[in-house]
Amino acid sequence: MPQLDFEVITLGHGSGGVLTNKLLESGVFDLLKNPILDDHHDGAIFQLEGKLAFSTDSYVISPVFFPGGNIGELAINGTVNDLAMCGAIPKYLSLSFILEEGLTMQEFWEILLSIKFAAEKAGVYIVTGDTKVVERGKGDKIFINTAGVGQIHPKAEISSRKVQAGDKIIVSGNIATHGIAIMSVREGLEFETSIESDTANLNHTVKELLDTFGSDIHLFRDPTRGGVATVLNEIARDTKLGINIIQKNIPVIEEVYGACELLGLDPLYVANEGVFMAVVSADVANDFLAKLKTLENGLDAAIIGEVVEEHPKQVVLQSKIGGKRVINMLVGEQLPRIC
C-alpha cells in the first residue's frame, strides 16, 4: 500500500479535483498500469477487428470480503465470464467505483490488489474508469461496475436458436458453492464451514473449448443469480423446447449439499460464480466433457441432462429416488446481494 496522507475515503475523493487526482495518482493508476489507461483521457482508445461482444454488471455483494475472495475479483471475473459466455475473448474492461464515505484505504487497496491480479490472470486490461463517493449511509462500503469488450471467437456460433432436441447440457463444476460460501458469513445466518467461493475467470477454458468444438457448442451460460434452475428455465423459454435433468448427475460438494439441507435450500437455485453451463450437440458431448475435465476449473464437470421435444418450455428433474418434478424459475429472492 502506498504512503498516503489519508486513511479513509472522504467525499472530496469524489470531487473530480485535487483529492480525486491524489487518490488516482497515488497508486491506482500505477497498480493497473497499461499503455491505454496511461493516456488519462475521458475514455480509452483502441483498435479491435471483427465481431465484438459488450457486457456490463454492477456488483453489490455483501459482505465485501468473503471466504474465497472479495468484491474486486468478483467484478473482474463476472464481466470476463459474461463475455466468455457470448463466445468472446475478453479484451478491455472499464472499472467504476461507488464508494461510501468512511471506507478505509486499507480495504480499498486490498480490493484494488484483487482487481489487479484477477485482470492479469484473465488477460484483460482495465482501460478506463470512474470514482464516485456517496455520504455515509447512502451506499454500503463499495459498489463496483465493470463493463467489458471482447472479440467473438472466430469459430463461435453461440445462440439459443442453435439449440435442438438431443443436445446435451453440461455444467463445468460443482454447483451452489459460491452462494453457500456467502450465506455462511451473512449476518444473522453465520454457520461454521470451510466452504469458499469458487469465483474464477472461465475465459481461458471457454476459449480452448471453442478452439476444439467450435459450432458444436450451441450455448454457454453462467448460472449466477437464480442458479442453475433459472438458467435452464430461460433456455427452455427462449428455445421453446423441453429440458430433462437427472438429479444424481448434478455435481455438488458434500459440505455444500449438507449446508443446503440445513438451510432448506435446493442447490439448483443457489448462485454460482466459477461455473458455466454449456449446451452442445450430442455427437461431441462425451469428447467435450473429457476435454473440459482436463481444463482449468473443469475437473468436476458433468453431463446433467438433455434438450427434448416433450414438455416445451418446461424443465423436468428426475430425482434420485426416481420421481419426476417440474423445476421452475426462482421466485422471490433467495438471498439478496449474492454478487
Added chain:
Amino acid sequence: MPQLDFEVITLGHGSGGVLTNKLLESGVFDLLKNPILDDHHDGAIFQLEGKLAFSTDSYVISPVFFPGGNIGELAINGTVNDLAMCGAIPKYLSLSFILEEGLTMQEFWEILLSIKFAAEKAGVYIVTGDTKVVERGKGDKIFINTAGVGQIHPKAEISSRKVQAGDKIIVSGNIATHGIAIMSVREGLEFETSIESDTANLNHTVKELLDTFGSDIHLFRDPTRGGVATVLNEIARDTKLGINIIQKNIPVIEEVYGACELLGLDPLYVANEGVFMAVVSADVANDFLAKLKTLENGLDAAIIGEVVEEHPKQVVLQSKIGGKRVINMLVGEQLPRIC
C-alpha cells in the same frame, strides 16, 4: 407506464429470477427495444470497424429529479459526451442500475422514459444491462452506470500532445449552470431560482466540428466535476504549458452569476453538464467559434483564453478589474453528488 402487479421495487427484483424477468419483460425491454438488445444474452454482439473509444461513468446525483432533468438522461448524456470528447461517434451503451428497495415503479418508469428519449436524441442504442437491488438504507433511490463504445471520427486527432503555445481555448456555452441548478434544490441549501440544468448530448455538435476542422482541434474536454478550473489545470499539467484566461470573456448566465456570489462560489469551479471545452489551433479559432455558434448548444460559445509558453503548468486568470491570479485545481469537495 405498464400495468404491473407491484408498485415499488423489492429485493426480489434483483434476484435474477421471476421478478427480475417480470420487471424487464413488463416494459423495460419494450421501451428500449432495438435489434441487439432483443437478443437477451449475457452481452451484446455487434460489428464496429476502425479505432474505437470506450468510456464509463457511474451517476449518483442527488436529488434524482432536479430542475431541467433527472438521473436517467444525465447517465446517457454523460457517457455520450465522454465518448464525444475522445473524438468519437457514440454508438452503443450499456445500462446498469443499482436500485434501493422501495423506489417506486412510477419514479423508475419516469427515469426509464428519460433514458429512452436521451438515447434516441443522441442516436445511440442501449444494447446490454444489469439490475441490482440493495436494501433500504444501503443505497439512495437509484444509482446508474453507463458504459459506451464509439467509433473515432476519421478526421479526429484529439491528444494533449498536440496542444501548443498559441492555441485558443473555447467554451461551448454558459458555465456553472448545472451545478447551481442542483444546489438550488439541495437539502438545506434551497433557494428560489428559475435556473435549470443544461444537461444535453454534445455529440452531434462535436461531430460537425470534427467534419469541418479535423486535426486543427487538439483537445475536447467536458468540465463536469471540478468545473472549468480543474480541466484547465489538467490540460496545463498534461501539456506542461501555461494557460491564460480572461475573466470577462467567460460566459455565465446573470442569474447563475448572482447565485454564485450569494453562495460564495467561483463559477470556474462549479460543475457543468451540457458544456464542453475545446483547444484549437489559433488559425481556425475564429472560424471554429463562428461555426459553433450556429450549432446545437453552441450559441453562447466564447474564446476564453490561450495556451502560452510562460508559467508552465499554471493557469492564470486576468480578472475583470485587470489583476492577475493563479487558478488552482478544486481542493476538497464543493458539493458532493453533483453528477
